[in-house]
Structure formats: C-alpha cells, structure tokens
Amino acid sequence: MSKRFNTSFSTRIVAAACVLVASATLTGCGQDRDDGVYTVLNSSTDETYHRWDAEAMARCGKRLGITIEQQSVPAAQVMTKALRMASSKSLPDIVQFDASEMPTFAEAGGLIDLRTLGLSTRDIPRGIVDFGSYKGTYYGAARSVNTLALFYNKDVLRQAGLPVPTTWDELRASAKKLTRGKRYGLALSAGGAEDGVFQFLPFMWSNGGDERRLDGPRVVQALDFWKSLLKDGSLSKSTVSWTQADVNDQFMAGNAAMMINGPWQVETLNTDKSLHWGIARIPVPRAGAASVGPLGGAVLTVPNTGDAARERMAGRIVACLSSEQEQLTYALNSWMVPANEKAAAVWRKRVPELQALAGQVAAARSRTAELGAGWSSVSLALQSAFQSALTGQSSQAALKRAQQRATSGN
Amino acid sequence: MTTSSITAPAAAREPRTTVPDPARQRRRRTLARWGFVAPAVVFMLLFFGYPLVRNVVMSFQHYTPKTFFTGHAPFNGTDNWSHVFRDALFGKALWHTLVFTAGSLLGQFCIGLALAVFFNRRFPLGGVLRSLILLPWLVPMVVSGVVWRRILDQDTGVLNSFLGTLGLGGHTPWLTSPGVALLSVILVNIWIGIPFNMVILYGGLQEIPRELYEAASLDGASAWRSFRSITLPMLRPVITVVLVLGFMSTVKILDLILALTDGGPADATQTLGTLTYQNSFVQLDFGAGAVVGNVLILISAVFAVFYLRANRTEGK
Numbered sequence: 001m002s003k004r005f006n007t008s009f010s011t012r013i014v015a016a017a018c019v020l021v022a023s024a025t026l027t028g029c030g031q032d033r034d035d036g037v038y039t040v041l042n043s044s045t046d047e048t049y050h051r052w053d054a055e056a057m058a059r060c061g062k063r064l065g066i067t068i069e070q071q072s073v074p075a076a077q078v079m080t081k082a083l084r085m086a087s088s089k090s091l092p093d094i095v096q097f098d099a100s101e102m103p104t105f106a107e108a109g110g111l112i113d114l115r116t117l118g119l120s121t122r123d124i125p126r127g128i129v130d131f132g133s134y135k136g137t138y139y140g141a142a143r144s145v146n147t148l149a150l151f152y153n154k155d156v157l158r159q160a161g162l163p164v165p166t167t168w169d170e171l172r173a174s175a176k177k178l179t180r181g182k183r184y185g186l187a188l189s190a191g192g193a194e195d196g197v198f199q200f201l202p203f204m205w206s207n208g209g210d211e212r213r214l215d216g217p218r219v220v221q222a223l224d225f226w227k228s229l230l231k232d233g234s235l236s237k238s239t240v241s242w243t244q245a246d247v248n249d250q251f252m253a254g255n256a257a258m259m260i261n262g263p264w265q266v267e268t269l270n271t272d273k274s275l276h277w278g279i280a281r282i283p284v285p286r287a288g289a290a291s292v293g294p295l296g297g298a299v300l301t302v303p304n305t306g307d308a309a310r311e312r313m314a315g316r317i318v319a320c321l322s323s324e325q326e327q328l329t330y331a332l333n334s335w336m337v338p339a340n341e342k343a344a345a346v347w348r349k350r351v352p353e354l355q356a357l358a359g360q361v362a363a364a365r366s367r368t369a370e371l372g373a374g375w376s377s378v379s380l381a382l383q384s385a386f387q388s389a390l391t392g393q394s395s396q397a398a399l400k401r402a403q404q405r406a407t408s409g410n
Numbered sequence: 411m412t413t414s415s416i417t418a419p420a421a422a423r424e425p426r427t428t429v430p431d432p433a434r435q436r437r438r439r440t441l442a443r444w445g446f447v448a449p450a451v452v453f454m455l456l457f458f459g460y461p462l463v464r465n466v467v468m469s470f471q472h473y474t475p476k477t478f479f480t481g482h483a484p485f486n487g488t489d490n491w492s493h494v495f496r497d498a499l500f501g502k503a504l505w506h507t508l509v510f511t512a513g514s515l516l517g518q519f520c521i522g523l524a525l526a527v528f529f530n531r532r533f534p535l536g537g538v539l540r541s542l543i544l545l546p547w548l549v550p551m552v553v554s555g556v557v558w559r560r561i562l563d564q565d566t567g568v569l570n571s572f573l574g575t576l577g578l579g580g581h582t583p584w585l586t587s588p589g590v591a592l593l594s595v596i597l598v599n600i601w602i603g604i605p606f607n608m609v610i611l612y613g614g615l616q617e618i619p620r621e622l623y624e625a626a627s628l629d630g631a632s633a634w635r636s637f638r639s640i641t642l643p644m645l646r647p648v649i650t651v652v653l654v655l656g657f658m659s660t661v662k663i664l665d666l667i668l669a670l671t672d673g674g675p676a677d678a679t680q681t682l683g684t685l686t687y688q689n690s691f692v693q694l695d696f697g698a699g700a701v702v703g704n705v706l707i708l709i710s711a712v713f714a715v716f717y718l719r720a721n722r723t724e725g726k
C-alpha cells in the first residue's frame with residue numbers, strides 16, 4: 001500500500017514538474033493572436049525612432065481600424081530573433097529588416113511577395129525596388145533610404161581657404177593640409193563590422209571595383225587610396241577601431257575637419273549649434289567619374305505566417321506605412337531620403353541643405369544586388385582585408401586572401 | 411510530513427507485523443533516494459544534457475536559416491568539421507584563445523595572490539582598500555569593455571595621454587595594431603579578474619593557522635621560506651579551485667572582446683568564442699558555429715577531467 005502510494009506520489013511529482021516545464025516552454029511557443037492587434041518587429045530602439053514609428057503606426061492603425069504594436073530589438077538581433085520566432089511559429093505580422101539582411105530571410109522561404117498582397121511599386125525608382133527585391137521578387141517596401149556622403153566643417157575649410165574636394169587627389173591634398181595638431185583632415189570608419197564595409201564601398205565602387213572579385217586591380221587601388229591617407233597622417237590610426245558613431249563623435253569634438261558618414265547623424269550634429277557643417281558627394285577617383293555609394297536602410301516585409309487573412313491586413317499596413325505622406329513625415333524626421341519619387345521631390349525642396357545626399361542616393365547601389373544571401377561572407381572577408389592592409393599588409397596580399405576566404409564560403 | 415500523516419491510517423488498516431519486510435523497506439529507501447536525486451537529474455538532463463547533445467548533433471548537420479522554417483536539417487557527415495578546420499582563421503583563433511587564457515590566468519593569479527598576502531596583514535584602512543579593489547568585479551563586463559576602449563584609444567585615450575606626460579611616448583596603438591591588441595585585451599581581462607582571485611585566495615589565507623607561521627619564525631625561517639613552505643602548500647586546494655574557475659570563465663571569453671575590438675583589427679583578437687558567434691549569428695552557418703562550440707566544450711572537458719583527478723588524489 002505504502003509502496004504503491006509512494007510510486008504514485010513520485011509519478012505525480014514528476015508529472016507535475018513535466019507539466020510545469022512544458023507549459024513554461026509552450027507559452028513561449030504558442031501565441032494567442034488577437035484579431036485586432038498586429039505586431040511589427042523592428043530595430044527602433046532609439047527613443048526618437050521608436051516614437052516616430054509609434055506615431056506612424058497609430059495613424060495607420062486608426063485608418064485601418066486596428067491596433068499596431070511595435071516590438072523593438074537592437075539592429076543586430078532582428079534576424080536571429082525573427083528566425084527563433086519562425087521556429088516557434090510565433091512570427092510577428094511585419095518585420096523590418098535591414099535591406100542587406102532581407103535576402104537571407106527571403107532565401108529561407110520566410111517572406112511573402114508584396115505584389116500578391118496588392119502593393120504597387122508605382123513612383124518608386126527602379127534602384128529602390130531592386131533594393132527591396134530578392135531574385136526578382138519584391139519582398140520589402142522601403143520607407144526611406146540613405147547612403148554615405150562627405151561631411152565637412154565649413155569654418156575649418158574657409159579658414160584654410162580650401163574648396164570642398166571632389167576627386168581623390170583633392171581629398172588627399174586637402175586632408176593633408178587640414179591635419180594640424182590633434183585635428184585630422186578626415187575621419188572614417190574602418191572598423192571590423194558592417195560599418196567599415198559600408199564606408200569602403202563608395203571608394204571601391206566609384207573606382208569600378210566588383211564585390212565578386214575582391215582581388216581585382218580596382219579594389220586594390222581603392223584600398224591603396226585609404227592606405228595613402230593613413231600614411232599621410234590624415235587619418236587617425238584608430239580608424240580601424242572606430243564605428244560610424246565614433247567617427248561622428250570625433251568630427252563633433254573638432255578632431256576631424258571632414259568625415260564620411262550618413263544622414264542618420266544629422267540629428268546629433270544639429271545638437272551643437274556652434275558647429276557649421278556642410279555636405280557633399282564623396283570624392284571620386286577621377287574628375288567626372290560617378291560617385292557610387294551603398295544604398296542603406298530598412299525594408300518592411302510580411303513574413304510567411306500561414307494566416308492569409310492576417311497577411312493581407314499586414315500588406316495593407318505596409319502599404320500605409322510606406323505611403324507617400326508617411327514616407328515624407330518619416331524622412332523629414334530622420335533626415336533620410338524618401339523612397340517614393342514624389343515624396344523625394346517634396347523632401348528636396350523642404351531640406352535643400354541635404355541636396356547632395358539626394359543625388360548620391362539616386363546613384364547608390366544595393367549591397368546584395370549581385371550576391372544576395374552570399375553578401376555576409378564577402379563582407380566578413382573584406383573587413384579582415386582592409387584591417388590587415390591598414391595595419392601593415394599590402395593591399396594586394398590582403399585582398400587576395402579575402403577573395404579566397406569569400407569563395408571558400410568561410 | 412505529508413507522507414507520514416497519510417501512511418499512518420493506511421498502516422493501521424493493515425494487519426500489524428512486528429518485523430517489517432526488509433526487502434520492501436530497502437525498496438522504499440532506494441525510491442526515496444532517487445526522489446531526492448531526481449530533480450537534479452531532470453534539471454541537468456534538460457538544461458545541460460539536451461543542449462550538449464543538440465550541439466553535437468548540429469555540428470553534423472547542414473543547419474541554415476531555412477531549417478528554422480522547415481525544421482529539416484540534413485546530415486552532411488563531417489563537412490562542417492573539415493570546413494572549419496581547413497579555415498586558417500580557426501587555427502589563429504585557437505592560438506589566440508590559448509594565449510589569452512594562459513596570459514590572463516597567470517596575471518590574475520599572481521597579482522591576486524600578491525594582493526591577498528598583502529591584505530592578510532592587518533593595517534589601518536586595509537578593509538576599505540580591500541573593498542575598493544573589488545570594484546572591477548561589480549562593473550558589468552560590457553561596461554568595462556566600453557570604458558577601456560575609450561581609455562586605450564590611441565589619440566584621445568587617457569592612458570596614452572598619461573604616458574605622454576610621463577615622457578614615455580604615449581603613442582602605443584593599444585587596440586589598433588594587430589601586434590598589440592591581444593596583449594591589451596589580456597591586460598584588461600587581468601584587471602577584471604584580479605578581485606575574484608584576491609577574494610578567494612584571501613579567504614584561503616585566513617584559514618591557515620597562525621601558529622604555523624609562529625613556529626616557522628621560531629625556527630628562523632625567512633618570509634619567503636614560510637611563504638613557500640607554509641602558505642603555498644596550505645593554499646593548494648584553494649589554488650586549484652581558483653584556477654579551474656578562472657579557466658572556465660576565461661576560455662569562453664566573448665563579451666569583453668566584442669566590446670573592446672570586435673575580434674579585430676584584422677582578426678588579431680579572434681578567439682574560439684568570437685568565432686562561434688561569428689559563424690552562428692553573423693554568417694548564420696549554425697553547423698560551423700556548433701563545431702567551434704564543441705571544440706570549446708572539449709577543451710573544457712579535458713581540463714575538468716584533470717581537475718577531478720587532482721581532487722580525487724587530494725581526497726585520498
């Protein structure tokens with residue numbers, strides 16, 4: 001009797017423990033989808049971006065008669081978070097991916113073709129449609145896009161009597177002249193992350209370099225140009241450890257006369273009223289050559305949740321968030337360029353000081369256009385290459401090694 | 411409590427036997443023993459066994475983002491392993507991990523021990539100073555990393571400015587030269603690890619009976635002699651614990667390096683920890699990430715075996 005009791009007692013304890021553990025894990029998996037509530041996963045962790053997004057979602061939610069909630073995680077975690085949600089069948093209705101990551105998720109079969117959800121690409125320039133597409137399918141609607149430009153300190157350049165450089169030779173000469181005391185002529189990021197690669201691309205692409213042939217002479221020349229700036233002392237040796245935010249800090253602190261950076265820094269730059277900055281296209285190898293930068297920004301996607309009705313509504317939300325008016329509001333807030341042509345035209349008039357940026361965006365290229373999901377391997381190889389070259393190795397040897405690494409997929 | 415209150419009436423209904431069945435009693439006792447062990451076993455299996463097995467299995471699978479949708483990860487034999495081992499970066503990362511671990515442990519332990527011996531004597535403000543030295547331990551690793559990144563900046567860092575005013579150059583490329591970066595990362599990790607080593611060793615020192623030192627000084631032993639012949643042998647068990655725990659937390663280093671150098675410049679501070687991270691979460695090649703993770707586990711396991719054997723011989 002007592003033995004039987006004991007067994008049943010212990011089985012019950014084990015059973016209870018199992019139920020507890022199981023329910024704890026299952027509540028994580030099973031998600032109650034509320035009919036009127038839709039979720040967006042994005043990386044708007046900054047207070048300002050979070051607020052702008054919340055306002056836009058409130059407006060669209062009101063128009064569509066639903067509630068839209070946002071869930072924000074750091075940019076580097078959007079992909080892994082979305083993958084985990086996919087495996088536990090709890091994907092949100094909309095995910096905002098960095099455009100360079102979108103192909104990876106699309107390749108895995110995780111995204112819905114936005115055209116089948118009724119989204120149109122009218123008024124969106126070809127380049128930006130491609131930016132949100134993978135293998136010809138339009139998966140991601142961009143609200144705004146950005147790229148890099150040359151920011152310069154107007155006062156410093158005027159005092160030195162120098163014009164804004166437009167070619168590599170001018171950039172090199174000006175940077176050298178502007179380097180004085182603890183101030184460097186130019187600041188850029190060559191850090192070991194996507195930031196550094198993003199900054200190298202305008203030099204590589206404007207020179208005709210190809211990401212499929214990292215050891216090609218055009219890429220080697222571009223890297224040699226970076227090396228020459230460092231050799232002149234126009235760039236800080238810390239360049240290899242700086243992120244783009246660090247570069248902005250250096251520029252604002254007066255430690256750099258010019259910098260390569262993007263419009264997302266404008267808000268911070270404007271907090272210092274005594275800093276008079278100007279913006280220009282990134283100098284090109286030869287006068288007359290096109291300045292080609294990388295297109296950056298995020299795209300709104302609808303993940304494949306298997307619930308057709310919700311996916312249709314998600315499509316309408318994306319359409320609303322990327323509508324002409326919402327794009328303009330978002331672009332004016334964030335200093336980025338609207339994806340929609342009509343919105344961009346209005347934006348140009350409203351923000352004439354960023355004229356140079358609009359031109360740079362029109363000529364910019366998507367990083368994943370040629371390589372798709374293979375971009376991350378090339379990016380890692382390239383980071384290692386320019387870091388090796390800037391710390392002593394020859395550009396040729398470093399890039400040769402990078403090409404081997406990229407093709408072996410490692 | 412519950413068992414006895416419920417079994418009592420049940421036993422009353424049964425015919426009372428003066429001699430309880432020994433076999434049944436033994437079974438009961440075994441069951442009770444298992445009852446105590448079971449929660450621990452379940453916990454270990456669930457939270458250690460399962461991930462471990464899963465990681466080993468994953469290293470033989472072609473595990474990509476697609477797997478998260480289909481749940482299908484085809485086995486690909488030893489492809490992941492040969493792929494990782496052929497990569498020159500793996501050898502580099504393994505070497506960096508060993509140098510980093512050995513260097514950090516050596517520095518942390520020696521300085522920690524010296525400080526513990528120092529604070530073992532009583533002197534005014536000793537307690538205050540000792541608690542101040544604990545500070546690095548209280549600061550989150552990522553915060554330390556970010557702060558040290560600023561301190562070690564080549565142009566604007568405090569350390570170089572300080573060295574400059576002392577006339578010691580002040581242009582050391584702490585984090586920006588592949589030749590120096592690993593050393594800098596080790597130095598920061600030593601700074602972080604000193605308090606832990608000091609506290610544990612200090613505790614061990616307090617346990618050593620004072621009489622031993624008194625007897626030694628009566629015998630005319632020098633300070634060095636009594637350190638070598640009394641302190642070190644008496645501290646041995648504590649030293650083993652400190653080194654093993656230190657090894658475990660150092661060999662898998664990730665957060666500090668990500669905050670300080672991100673594995674750069676030019677992969678000069680890439681360790682097995684950062685390589686796993688890069689494979690799994692940047693390239694999303696989870697199979698390759700699992701391989702590097704398994705190598706890390708294997709290294710720790712070898713060390714754990716040594717530790718257990720050392721413990722056993724000590725117990726005898």
